[in-house]
Amino acid sequence: MSDPNLPDIIYTKVDEAPELASYSLLPIIRSFADAAGVSIGLKDISLAGRILATFPDYLSENQRQSDDLKDLGRIVKEPEANVIKLPNISASVPQLVAAVKELQGQGYGIPDYPEEPSSDEEKEVRARYDTIKGSAVNPVLREGNSDRRAAGAVKRFAMNNPHSMGEWSSDSKTRVASMSGGDFYSNEVSATLSAAQAGDAKIEHVAADGTVTELKSGVSFPEGTVVDATFMSAKKLDAFLAEEIEKSKEEGVLFSLHMKATMMKVSDPIIFGHAVKEFLKPVFDKYGDELKAAGVNPNSGIKDMLARLDDTGKGDEIRAEIDKVMSERPPMYMVDSGKGISNLHVPSDVIIDASMPAVIRAGGKGWGPDDGQHDVNCVIPDNSYAPVYDETIKVFKESGQLDPTTCGTVQNIGLMAQKAEEYGSHPTTFEIPSAGKVRLVLANGDVLHEHEVEAGDIWRSASAKKAPIEDWVKLAIERQKAEGCEAIFWLDESRAHDAELIKFVKPILEEKGVADKFKIMAPREATRQTIETIRKGKNSIAITGNVLRDYLTDLFPILELGTSAKMLSIVKLMNGGGLFETGAGGSAPKHVQQLVEENHLRWDSLGEFCALGESLKFLADQRGNEKARVLGKAVETATQGVLDNDRSPSRKVGQPDNRDSHFWFALYWAEALAAQTDDADIAAHFKPIADAMKTNADKITQELAEAQGSKADIGGYYHPDADKTAKVMRPSATLNDLIG
Numbered sequence: 001m002s003d004p005n006l007p008d009i010i011y012t013k014v015d016e017a018p019e020l021a022s023y024s025l026l027p028i029i030r031s032f033a034d035a036a037g038v039s040i041g042l043k044d045i046s047l048a049g050r051i052l053a054t055f056p057d058y059l060s061e062n063q064r065q066s067d068d069l070k071d072l073g074r075i076v077k078e079p080e081a082n083v084i085k086l087p088n089i090s091a092s093v094p095q096l097v098a099a100v101k102e103l104q105g106q107g108y109g110i111p112d113y114p115e116e117p118s119s120d121e122e123k124e125v126r127a128r129y130d131t132i133k134g135s136a137v138n139p140v141l142r143e144g145n146s147d148r149r150a151a152g153a154v155k156r157f158a159m160n161n162p163h164s165m166g167e168w169s170s171d172s173k174t175r176v177a178s179m180s181g182g183d184f185y186s187n188e189v190s191a192t193l194s195a196a197q198a199g200d201a202k203i204e205h206v207a208a209d210g211t212v213t214e215l216k217s218g219v220s221f222p223e224g225t226v227v228d229a230t231f232m233s234a235k236k237l238d239a240f241l242a243e244e245i246e247k248s249k250e251e252g253v254l255f256s257l258h259m260k261a262t263m264m265k266v267s268d269p270i271i272f273g274h275a276v277k278e279f280l281k282p283v284f285d286k287y288g289d290e291l292k293a294a295g296v297n298p299n300s301g302i303k304d305m306l307a308r309l310d311d312t313g314k315g316d317e318i319r320a321e322i323d324k325v326m327s328e329r330p331p332m333y334m335v336d337s338g339k340g341i342s343n344l345h346v347p348s349d350v351i352i353d354a355s356m357p358a359v360i361r362a363g364g365k366g367w368g369p370d371d372g373q374h375d376v377n378c379v380i381p382d383n384s385y386a387p388v389y390d391e392t393i394k395v396f397k398e399s400g401q402l403d404p405t406t407c408g409t410v411q412n413i414g415l416m417a418q419k420a421e422e423y424g425s426h427p428t429t430f431e432i433p434s435a436g437k438v439r440l441v442l443a444n445g446d447v448l449h450e451h452e453v454e455a456g457d458i459w460r461s462a463s464a465k466k467a468p469i470e471d472w473v474k475l476a477i478e479r480q481k482a483e484g485c486e487a488i489f490w491l492d493e494s495r496a497h498d499a500e501l502i503k504f505v506k507p508i509l510e511e512k513g514v515a516d517k518f519k520i521m522a523p524r525e526a527t528r529q530t531i532e533t534i535r536k537g538k539n540s541i542a543i544t545g546n547v548l549r550d551y552l553t554d555l556f557p558i559l560e561l562g563t564s565a566k567m568l569s570i571v572k573l574m575n576g577g578g579l580f581e582t583g584a585g586g587s588a589p590k591h592v593q594q595l596v597e598e599n600h601l602r603w604d605s606l607g608e609f610c611a612l613g614e615s616l617k618f619l620a621d622q623r624g625n626e627k628a629r630v631l632g633k634a635v636e637t638a639t640q641g642v643l644d645n646d647r648s649p650s651r652k653v654g655q656p657d658n659r660d661s662h663f664w665f666a667l668y669w670a671e672a673l674a675a676q677t678d679d680a681d682i683a684a685h686f687k688p689i690a691d692a693m694k695t696n697a698d699k700i701t702q703e704l705a706e707a708q709g710s711k712a713d714i715g716g717y718y719h720p721d722a723d724k725t726a727k728v729m730r731p732s733a734t735l736n737d738l739i740g
């Protein structure tokens, strides 16, 4: 083994709801694994943890913490890697700023986040914070492509216990709006590099007067890399937004914007900022200078803007103007209508992968400022992937919503390894300072791509390396072979990047003699075809690029299972290790609020159970650890037990929650271990534990129930107090004794 100190399995410390759940679940996992000699390590990839690890020079000795993300980034490249990754916060600027403030309040002397860095020191601090911002963990850990699907048992359970689905009617006014040109889709160019073109490339801006400014150098492109470049025109974006705001009003629907400001951390907050400015245009026209002087950055949303109004010296006047403009605008899609939090308040509140499926599942309805449900104009400016939602909505209007009791399932094989596609585009995305050209110059001096741009345009280059692309096609072939069902490469031959990928895909399929088993279809056509397939009760495999991986693994699970939390999410690391992600959803901030207010945690850990089972099985296969196999098989039985006996958490206070589901999981796990005959020692160890858990089941669930109903103090949001949180999340003394 390359690293003798590597634990058998590494679990991850994260944020928000999944981290709260870990306080209860991880002690159970550790105690069971320990009995079978399987070691479980822990690495901190939480937002707060990453901030502290980035600023050791600002902290006292005992406050410092190791850079676990860096360690993990190394570990996932080792063949023995076996990591269970829970979802962490991909922080928007407001989230990052809030986390910094909380840590400062706890006595950590870290610097403020410089919104507009001017001195060298501020620029250095800002550069460090920029490494923490947005999707900063996944691109590092995902050194493999993605395989996401619902386990058979989970899908069967959903068919027998369907979630509610809103009804779609053919006269719904809900629709998707995208730009008619000038977007990333229409400006994209792409090429695959030859050996002569490989090496370190650079990106340059050439101003109208010929001045050349280097935007980025040392962008490493090995031979065979697919290199794209594209831009979104700021002018066309603004005109489009203005038109859609007007149209929403005329059509009597809610205005909504769906972006991925967290994962697409450079481009999407800028697009979000354009929407804020356009929606409040009269305010910015009138008070632009004052707002700028007060540090208002539209990319951070209306909430941040409101908080800074008093610093303008014209707080009341501007507030009145905002209210006036809002009353003239179409009603906005709300995040929390009760608290007046709109779609444009915080860039990370409405995240497209979760938000669009929610609208679609609800029959095309969103919440308006009047606390009522209405049809929505779903604005998704770029056309690269918007057609998926547009077509889903069209199909549902034509022939109704899906029936979860009969529909088949959509699995996904997603290209994401080694920062493929948009994941690697953050350092090569720029808001253009002045009109001119942007060009991408290769190591040999070739100008590979060039665009005429104007000030404010958003230019970006993304790339995908050859080895990950080939690995992705092979993974798709394996999966199709295992399932024998329809398999579609969601690639659009009229899109530059996709056309390059198709040049890789076709020869591999031919060479392996499986070309007849696969279709290649543009996202819109693939959406229709796939929905038709699953409507007939059959299954389909969607083989997609990185962004569609993200979108589809929320969209279809939310329609089929009611949530993406129940997905099995496996990343076969390219160097041989395994990364087992828990579910396909996020970190559910709403769930934390509920815990703090009424001590009920509705987070469903089914994703964690599935990942644990896979991780243990992988340990057994990879290293011949037969005790891990015994543990892993029993995890599957326990997961089935949680489903069969309806032990998943409920949404309402006073009913069993996340902690109850962990107790039942532990009981079923112990029973399965006691009952198995592959390892007598393990059976003997767990027999008394299983018996004691069963005998005390009433007492334990009683103790858990008594904890609910009042406020819970966990001593922080981004950096909760470990002792307080453990106390809240482990309220049953009887269970704690049994776990030991």
Ligand SMILES: NC(=O)C1=CN([C@@H]2O[C@H](COP(=O)(O)OP(=O)(O)OC[C@H]3O[C@@H](n4cnc5c(N)ncnc54)[C@H](OP(=O)(O)O)[C@@H]3O)[C@@H](O)[C@H]2O)C=CC1
Residues within 6 Å of the ligand: 086, 087, 088, 089, 090, 091, 138, 262, 263, 348, 349, 351, 354, 355, 563, 564, 565, 583, 584, 585, 586, 587, 588, 589, 590, 591, 602, 603, 604, 605, 607
């Ligand atoms: N690191 C990662 O892999 C990912 C991180 N994120 C991050 O997570 C944060 C929140 O993202 P958001 O888009 O709101 O998505 P979430 O998936 O956290 O939340 C959307 C909704 O999904 C439901 N949900 C998700 N997971 C579970 C679960 N385990 N049990 C029960 N219900 C669940 C909840 O619905 P309800 O409230 O109706 O119960 C929740 O409110 C952001 O910071 C984002 O960047 C997002 C995706 C992946």
Ligand SMILES: O=C(O)CCC(=O)C(=O)O
Residues within 6 Å of the ligand: 090, 134, 135, 136, 138, 139, 262, 263, 353, 549, 550, 553, 584, 585
């Ligand atoms: O990397 C991110 O920020 C989000 C990832 C995500 O949503 C997903 O993988 O489903």
Ligand SMILES: [Mg+2]
Residues within 6 Å of the ligand: 353, 550, 551, 554, 584, 585
């Ligand atoms: Mg996602």
